[in-house]
Structure formats: C-alpha cells, structure tokens
Amino acid sequence: MSMTTETNTPSLEELPSTFLVSLDNYSAISLKGEEQTNYLQGQVTCDVNSSNDDNLLIGAHCNAKGKVFSVFRLINRNSAHLLIQPKASLGGSISELKKFGVFAKVDITAKDELSFFALVGEQATNILQKHFNQAPDSLTPVVQSNTTTLVYIAGKQARYLLIDESPMLENIISTLNQPIYHSTLWSLLEINEGFPQLSDVSSGEYIPQMINLQAINGISFTKGCYLGQETVARMQYLGKNKRALYSLKTQLTQPLESDDVIEKQLGENWRKAGDILATYQADNGHCYLQAVLSSELDDSTALRIKSQPESKIIIQALPYSLVTE
Template sequence: MTITIDTTKPSLENLPNNYLISLDDYSAISLMGEEQSKYLQGQVTCDVNELEQKSLLNGAHCNAKGKVFSCFRLFNRQQQHLLFQPKSTLEGSLAELKKFGVFAKVEILPADQLSFIAVVGEQATEKLKTKFTQIPDNLTPVIQQDTTTLVYIAGKVTRYLMIDETENINTLMTSFEFPVFSSQVWTLLEILEGIPSLTLQSDNEYVPQMLNMQAIQGISFTKGCYLGQETVARMQYLGKNKKALFSLSGENTGEIKTQVIEKQLGENWRKSGDITSIYQADNGQCYIQAVLNNDITSSTQLRIKDHPASSLSIIDLPYTLNEE
C-alpha cells in the first residue's frame, strides 16, 4: 500500500482546507504496568492522577535541576500511558525514565509498533464521523474506537490525532482522499498554537515556565514531589523566571544555520534567546518558536543572528502568560 506524501512546505495561507499529516518525526513513550501511574506521577510536571477525569494532559519531563528533557501530551491507549512528543526529545527522556523505572513495576518502551497521523481542517470532524461511531471533543478529548485511538487537539484549527498499528493507519490514510503532508506541517501548527515543540537541540536548557508550560496547564503546583519540582516551584513563587516561549514570523530569511535570535538595543544588537523549532515555507515565509527574554514586546526589533537583514514579528498566542 503506497502512501504519497506531499513534501512541499506551504505557508499557512496556502494550506488546503482539509489534509492529513504523516507524523513520522513524532512518536511516544509507552508506560505499562501495575505502578505506571504512581511512577509517572513522580517524574513529570502534570498531575497524572487527573488523567482518568480529563483523559488528555500537557506535561514536561525534567531532570533533577528542573531543566526540561521533553514536553508531551499524555493520554491512554489500551491500558498504557503514551507521552506523545517529537522524536528529537524522545530518546533522552526515555533513557531517564528507564533509569529510575527499574525500581517500579512498570515497563517503559518507545511506542515503535504504533504510527501517528493527524486529520486537519474544516471537514475533519465530518469525515471522521463517516468512519467512527464516536468522535472526541473538548469534553472527551480521547476515544478508543476498535483498534484506533482518536485524540482531539483543541486550537484555532480543527485537528485530531489518530494512533494505531502501521497497517491500520495506512488503510485509514488511503480512505480519506485528503492530501498528505509531512510532519513539518504539524510543527507549524504547534508553533502557531504556542505549544512547545522542541525539534531542535534544546534539552536540558529550560525550566518548564520558560516554555510556557504553566500557561497551557502543563504544571501542577499542588501534586507534590516530582523530579525537578523544587526548581519549578521556586521559579513560580519567587518570580525568578525571565524568559518565555514566543512564536515569530518573518520573510526571506534564507537558510537558517544558527539558533540565535537578536534584539536591537539602540544601534547595537544583543542576543535575546534561541530558536527551539522552525518551519520554513517554500515561498520564503518563516515561522519560528523561540525562548526569549520575557520583556520582549511587539515593538521590539528582532532578527536572526546570521541574517542581519531579517526582520521577525511576534505572532499572538491563544493564551496569556500567568506570572502570578
């Protein structure tokens, strides 16, 4: 069964009304076993005990110093916890989870047997209704239908995750008759929604608040101890965090080789932060996610360090930062 993937990189305005995304650059960590919830609760920033009620959580996995290995969406599939994230962060996070997991009744593995695709667009919901008897929504964002797990991703654009074994996913993809894009388009949507997507080398660099995890309900400040909890709490209650995650856009930036973003100070330019993920459309439009000093405003002049003529604008995010 041959799946044709459109490898072009359209700008936001040039994306079709409906399409699929083959999420080859994304996967998940799977936790199974008697103590899977108890163990994970002591490792990540979100309250795993809320999963039964909410069914979908944002979260981060940190080291002992509170620096982030990975940001993920957590949901269940067939009695296992799945931490869905870019493959770029999966290996490091998996190794750390397994390191401490030997002391608990839990099996921790990459979800290599599963494939992930997204259905996006105005007719995504109606199309899914022709194939499944139940469709996830804001109230019930995760549904298991036969062998397929469906996850509703709230945001400006309607989108769903579909998770199943590869053969079943391929069958679903061919039945949709939507164009299929590469996983870079998913990264574009994450950038626009302000969801941390650490697709570039940035692990062990940031505490969760620098990635806006508190703004997307990815940190529980009442759950008790977990790895890195002291640093995360100190950042929250002592107001020590001076950085935040921003979404930016620019044109004609050329090939970007550095991750450094600079801001103008008088006649000089100084480093303001680093790029965490990037999407460069074929028409020259560029969409960037970056951790910058949180005093940045819409009037701040920003550029990419190795492109002095570039100019970046801030994209409004669908949430506000909670600094209380």
C-alpha cells in the first residue's frame, strides 16, 4: 500500500495540531527465552525485573567502561523484551548483547519485520480511542490490541507509538486520515523533549549521565550489578560529571553541515563547546540541535555555529530537571 508523506519540513510552531510520523529509521532488539529477563538485567541500566506487559522503561546499554552503546525504550511484546531504538545505534548494541548472550538461554534478534509509526498531537488520544478498544496512558503506557502494540510516551505533547508488522500497520495508518511526516520530524520531537539520540558515530562515547539518562528515569541505582555499573555509580555519587545534554535552537541562513561545530565565546575568542548529537533544520531556517556541552553553561553563555558565525544559539528549557534531589 502506498502512503503519501509530506514533503515540507515544518518548525515546531508550524506543526499541525495532529499528525503521524513514519519511523522507518527505527527498529527493535528482541530478547526471548527462559533467561531473557535475568540476562538483560545484567546488561542494561534500567531495572528489567520491573518490566511487565503494561509498562514502559527507558534505559541504556553500556560497555564495560560505562559508555553508552544505545538508548532505548523497553516494552514487552509477544512474551519478548523489545528494546526500541534508532537503527543507527542498533548494530553495535546487538553485537555486544549476542557476544555475552551465548552463555544464556535467550534468543537475541533484530525485529526487522516490525514497522513503527508515531501519532502526535491534540487529537491523538481521541483518534486512538475511536480506532482501538483501549488507548494507552500514563498509568498503562503499553496496550496490546490484537496484533498491534500501542505505546504512550509522556512529554510536552501527546505522543503514541504504533507497532505491528508492515501490512497490518499500513492498513491501520490509512484509516487514521492524518498527514504523515518523514522520520526526521521525530528527531525534532526528541530534541524538544530532551531524549538522547545516538548514532553510529556517537555510540560508545558518553556515560549515561552525560546524556541526562538519570533525569529521565533511565538509570536504576538500586538494581545491582550490570555492565558498566561501577562507572555509572561513581559518576553519580562522586559528582564528577561535567557534561550534560542540551536542547538548542538557532536561525540559520544556510543548511547545517554534517561536520559543523558549536562554539562558545571565551573573552574575544571562540572555542569548541561540545558535540552535536542530532539536528533538525526547518524550511523557515529554524534549526534545532541536541548537543552534549558543559553542564555549567547558562543563558548568558554565547554560542554559535562555527561555519555561520553570525548565528546565535539559544538554550531551550528541558521538560525535566538535572538537579539531583
């Protein structure tokens, strides 16, 4: 079935009230077997023992040094654990999981047969309630309706994931009668919500606290040992982390280049401020960036794109606090 995708690239302010996003750049790692929970519990930052058919967990898969391979949303589907994430970070993560998984009774596979769409906006909840017997919510974030899995994602605006095999999901999407945007728009929404987006380039570069996972309930500090746990705990309790994930916005007159750099002003000079993880540039020139920068930055810090020195980067408010209670 052919579905028409919108060709424009809107800014946040230009988004329609309700819309769909084709997440063709997303997939999931499936872990299924007698020891799936015990095995995954020792590999990731979230408490897999608390996972059930109705809830949604956020977590990270790290290497032994505590550097993050991938950030995922964990759900259960058809008795398996699914680690939903961008395809860009999936390869390295699944290789490492399989490396240690040979010693456990668990099958680890990429769920290439699944498709992912997002329904976003003011009428998203009403639309789901009309088409399904139950819509997920903050109390029951994951709902199974026949073969389709529905996932509620909390944030600034209502967002839902719809997951199923391609033919079935395409039939459902066609009945929703909403504009469909390319997967790049999901990047804009994740930047706006402060949810870290890793690629094959940034995978393995940061410990979880450098990308704010402790602030979005992506780390359990009570679950016990897992790969990289010693580094993560030391960073949390000794307060040695000096970096954080930021949501940024600027206005550009030229397209952003893949190797562009964010600079900060130091006196009369400019120096590299940190690393860009994700970008989204709207047709009207509004550019949204997700970057790892010094955790000591504030609104008075002058930031710019190096290749466009006239640009002025503004730090955007995140929907969560980085201050530890």
